[in-house]
Each structure stands twice: as C-alpha cells, then as structure tokens.
Amino acid sequence: MGERLADLGEERVALMDETGVDVQVLSLTAPGLNNLGRHGIDLARRANDLLAEAVAANPSRFQAMAALPSAEADAAALELRRSVEELGCKGAVLFGRVGDQNLDHPIFEPTFACAAELSIPLLIHPQIPQTSVRDSYYAGFGGPIDLALSTFALGWHFEAGIQFVRLILGGVFDRYPKLQVILGHWGELVLFYLERLVMLDRVSKLQRPFIEYIRNNLYLTASGMFSPTYLWQAVDAVGIDRILFSTDYPYQYRPGGDARRFVAGLELDDSSKSKLAYGNWERLTAGGLEDPGPTASAHP
Numbered sequence: 001m002g003e004r005l006a007d008l009g010e011e012r013v014a015l016m017d018e019t020g021v022d023v024q025v026l027s028l029t030a031p032g033l034n035n036l037g038r039h040g041i042d043l044a045r046r047a048n049d050l051l052a053e054a055v056a057a058n059p060s061r062f063q064a065m066a067a068l069p070s071a072e073a074d075a076a077a078l079e080l081r082r083s084v085e086e087l088g089c090k091g092a093v094l095f096g097r098v099g100d101q102n103l104d105h106p107i108f109e110p111t112f113a114c115a116a117e118l119s120i121p122l123l124i125h126p127q128i129p130q131t132s133v134r135d136s137y138y139a140g141f142g143g144p145i146d147l148a149l150s151t152f153a154l155g156w157h158f159e160a161g162i163q164f165v166r167l168i169l170g171g172v173f174d175r176y177p178k179l180q181v182i183l184g185h186w187g188e189l190v191l192f193y194l195e196r197l198v199m200l201d202r203v204s205k206l207q208r209p210f211i212e213y214i215r216n217n218l219y220l221t222a223s224g225m226f227s228p229t230y231l232w233q234a235v236d237a238v239g240i241d242r243i244l245f246s247t248d249y250p251y252q253y254r255p256g257g258d259a260r261r262f263v264a265g266l267e268l269d270d271s272s273k274s275k276l277a278y279g280n281w282e283r284l285t286a287g288g289l290e291d292p293g294p295t296a297s298a299h300p
Helices: 002-006 010-019 039-057 073-085 106-118 131-138 143-153 155-169 191-202 210-217 228-238 258-265 270-285
Strands: 023-026 062-064 092-094 122-124 181-183 218-221 295-298
Touching: 002 010, 010 258, 023 039, 039 062, 039 073, 073 092, 073 106, 092 106, 106 122, 122 155, 131 143, 131 155, 143 155, 155 181, 155 210, 191 210, 191 228, 210 218, 210 228, 218 228, 258 270
Parallel strands: 023 062, 023 295, 092 122, 122 181, 181 218
Antiparallel strands: none
C-alpha cells in the first residue's frame, strides 16, 4: 500500500485501467498537516507542487485537491488560493480539528471565505479522535484493535460527521451560503440520523431548516464503499445531482474491474449514471450548481 501511495505514474495508471477508472483526483493522505503548526506551511506548498507536477505529467488521467496548513489560518487561505489559481487544484481537503479547535472555530474562517469566493469544494477527511475520546470510547481491547476501532472501523466517521454538523450549527453556511462541502463514506454517518438531526431546528437559531443545509451545501461520495443500499439512501437525502463516485484508492482497491462494474450494474438510467460517474464532479468543480453532466478520489 505504501508503494501504491507513493507512485504517481505508470503503476497507478495501470491499476486505474485495471479497475475501470478514467480519472483520479489526487490528494494528500491522512492525517494531513493540521497538527504541524507553522511547519505545515512549507509542507503544504511542497505537497501541492508535487500534485501539480503529477497532473501536468498526465492531465487526462489526474486531477488534484490541495493540502492546507490549517493550523495557520491566513497561510491556509493563501495556499488554497495559490493551489486553485496557479496550480489548477479542484478544491482542498480539510482534516477536521486543529488540536481541540473544531471546524467551526474562527481559525478556519479565512479558508471558508476563500473557498466560497473561488467557488471550489472542500472535502472533510476523517481524522483520528482526540486522545481523551479514544481513551473513553475506543480503548481496552489492545493496541491494534483500539487503533482500528478509533479510526477506519468507526471513530473516523463519527469524527468527520460531527465536524460537518458543527459547520451547520456554527452558522458557516449562513455566512457562506454557496460554500460546498464533500463528505466521504456516504456522509460519515450523518445521513443515517437525519430524522433526529432535523430536530435541532427546535433549539437552533439558524437561518434555514437543518435539512436545507444538507440538500444545498453537501455532496456525498462513496469512498470505495460500493453499496447500492447506501446509494439509494443518499439519493433519497440529497438527490442524484449531489452524489460523487469515488474509490478511495489504494485503501479500498479491489482488482477485477470492481469500480466500473459497480457503476455499470446500478439500476439507474444512463443520465443518472453519468451524473454519478463524472458529471456531478465536473459541474461542482466548474464552480456552478446547475446543468449537471468515472471519476475517483485517491491519495498520493
């Protein structure tokens, strides 16, 4: 897996061909640069320059989302602007908290303002929960199990979902009503509790009902979880125009044409399949939400 992460050339393209993926959207893998302070500024530039080089070497097969030094508020916004305007990145990846500062903290405000101005999406990638949370909820089974439970098995997904809910409750989308956020793994558990989450309308002072933020500011992607059941639930929640196909290469890579076979086998008409496979992504990253048109997200 480490070798696949590092390869941005022939092997990656060969495996894309094997699984039936035409375009990968490259991004820096977890845990990102959130916890590196000012050291993240230079690392973000280097990572994004590397992404731009990979895209330039194979522009028909690769696109990129930028890495940000989120611990440095103004530097993160500047790097986002540079990555989009100079390097051609399609958006950026947020890794949730910086220390104990959640995504609704003012440290992220310059990034949200910049993303809204540039009309580019931000993907919330899961981050490992804080030590206190891990100790309270995910510990006691031994090192490997504790780590797995607090990350890819469950903890990551609660963490990312909560961060998106905090964006809503923190009024981020009231301040930036056109800002678009992507959640992987079919919505990081948020979709499955919408019936309860909408009850926050009883106590919140938001400008719109909770469900409207879900339907107007959120895109969902599969992250390699090829489940028709989850897809139908996503369609019911946000509509086919707000769902993006993705594979989460190399973590969810499976041989045998797995990615293309999933899309081809869905009980959707050709127009809906095209939207899911690439059209929605092309529309979203063109800076517009109208005129909806196989793209897959992946990590270098």
